[in-house]
Amino acid sequence: MGRGVTMSTVAEKAGVSTKTVSNVVNGTGSYSPETEQRVRAAIEELGYHINPFARGLRSRRTDTIALVLPNLYQPFYAEFAEQVIRSPETQGLKVVLESTRGDAGRERAVLSSHRELVDGVIYVPHALGPEQYLPLPFARPTVVLGERPAEAAQLGLDYVETADEQGAHAVVGHLLAQGRRRIAVIGERPGPWAGARRLRGYRTALAEAGVDYDESLVIGVDDADLWSSGVAGATRLLRTRVRFDALFCFHDVVAVGALSVLARSGIAVPDDVALAGFDDIEAARFASPPLTTVDLGRESIARTAVALLRSRMDREDSRELPGRRESTGFDLRVRASSTTTPAPTESGVTAR
């Protein structure tokens, strides 16, 4: 069963040459329907599986893509990875996960090591900013998640731009609409990361509502997306004794961490403080109270990313194509953590 069954075994059984078997398997060349039948029957009967190494060696196709992300601990990344694996666009491809552990050195190393192994890379930057990763030698078609810097276009890098700014704008708009004016945020981290875009959305929403930006309401954290950052951030916020009636965390995990601090401190959510997160991880829906948040659409991000990759993987001249940019939308999920009026069980405001 399958032991030592090669194309020539199949070819012999079907009475054709190995090349014809190869053609049938790959849908290349031309062959009659009867030949195809015979070959397929032989394959079936012998339990033949193509040897991916021989194929990879000869044709340079690996049918594998790499997904480079900081870690799998954060539900957002794990759920995103799952979406990439499941995406219909991924059919027929293997996905190799590379966790960089949020470490700049590992991130660099992982990106540089993808020379021959995979047909393409989906890269979720974390520790490296554009000025650090752009100079790296991308040897394979690469799709980057995040905001596209101008230089990326000539480098041939494709981008999936997520609606961080718009999403944050929508959340803050919602909080303002609820009558909140002193909206604290936790999760700011200097640099080119998602947090910066979310902060931008926060600021523009405030500005549009004529609410002054108050720096003392903005809490920075080192690791923008850890529960413990939420605990630390909320603790610091409370300790400053600054008045606030809403708290917007740049990640749901941070919000969950913050929520535990608020609960311990006897601060009622949403009555004293309206709480909102970002990412719409599963846990947000089951927090007490359920968390208002923004869904960036992991599924459509994943599908878009894989589709971009595929379109490059198949063509020879992909290196010459200029980098493309796709944007995805978001859904604001209003839940009980931010609504004092009895909340609708689940209300969605959709964009784009």
Next chain:
Amino acid sequence: MGRGVTMSTVAEKAGVSTKTVSNVVNGTGSYSPETEQRVRAAIEELGYHINPFARGLRSRRTDTIALVLPNLYQPFYAEFAEQVIRSPETQGLKVVLESTRGDAGRERAVLSSHRELVDGVIYVPHALGPEQYLPLPFARPTVVLGERPAEAAQLGLDYVETADEQGAHAVVGHLLAQGRRRIAVIGERPGPWAGARRLRGYRTALAEAGVDYDESLVIGVDDADLWSSGVAGATRLLRTRVRFDALFCFHDVVAVGALSVLARSGIAVPDDVALAGFDDIEAARFASPPLTTVDLGRESIARTAVALLRSRMDREDSRELPGRRESTGFDLRVRASSTTTPAPTESGVTAR
């Protein structure tokens, strides 16, 4: 840079044969220190990377292992996957993740497809029981997580047995020690899965304390480890109006879901009902109140599994070796969700 650099490029530059380069790269054969120097220098200078396809074709080694698990949505699996990737034992290996989506067909398909691609497989069964997966043609060394059925020994399958029963026993013992007598459980699912072992621990703990097993306290769910199962389970439990003073969920995610139902129903945790979960996912620590749970030791499970694999991957005769069995321990993490007396911030009871 790296374009078309092969062993013969290196060999030429170093003034040796390709075989010698191969020897240096693999540490096989013998060569003088000076030769090694020259070869390494040439490799460095040319930026040479070995072609994994050529190597895989010739030597049948892939330096890749597959991790087959139901999904990445469940934090326990995601965190476990991360541990497998990070484990020091994994150094030098690539890890391919295969998500079976908790689907029996996919699970079968994925397991059967690992003929040539990887050197070994770590398999976390979910939809298939032993009677279903044991007959499958395991073509590569395989380590299975869970309880080892007797037949597995001759098949040469290695097992990492996790302390589900002992862990559950400890949790329930703890709840009993807190004076709870009516301990409900959510998560039972018929079959050979972890839930069955946890249920066993529950029953023996009850028996040892002389508390009768009451079937009306045992709530089964379809998908044992989804938040929504917790919601559904808790809702059903409340609807039966059966009296209970503690709730033990077989997974933390279920407990978090149940917690949200209890909160909505005005049931105080831990005052009215002591709550405990299982798995010790990150979110458990940050629930309100923090969740008492059992840590099975993802890290040591991962390391043990990879170590078992490696020990087989390296040897030729691995097929002949009988299946081995390794057991791992657990940590009971007592937190505020189950302790009425002011809880210690974090208390750990360690086993094995």
Next chain:
DNA sequence: CAGCGCATTGACATCGTTGAACTAGCGGTG
């Protein structure tokens, strides 16, 4: 000093597949 063993290195075939180039046959065309 013949002969042996060992360390070091190389030549060559080979793993299984596919790209390039080629042949055979057949119907149609000017």
Next chain:
DNA sequence: CACCGCTAGTTCAACGATGTCAATGCGCTG
């Protein structure tokens, strides 16, 4: 009827590494 274009299929080499085996040279033994 010579020739063209097209389909169906073949032959052969090559992808880049490594296993096998042989060759070389050196020190040592008897």
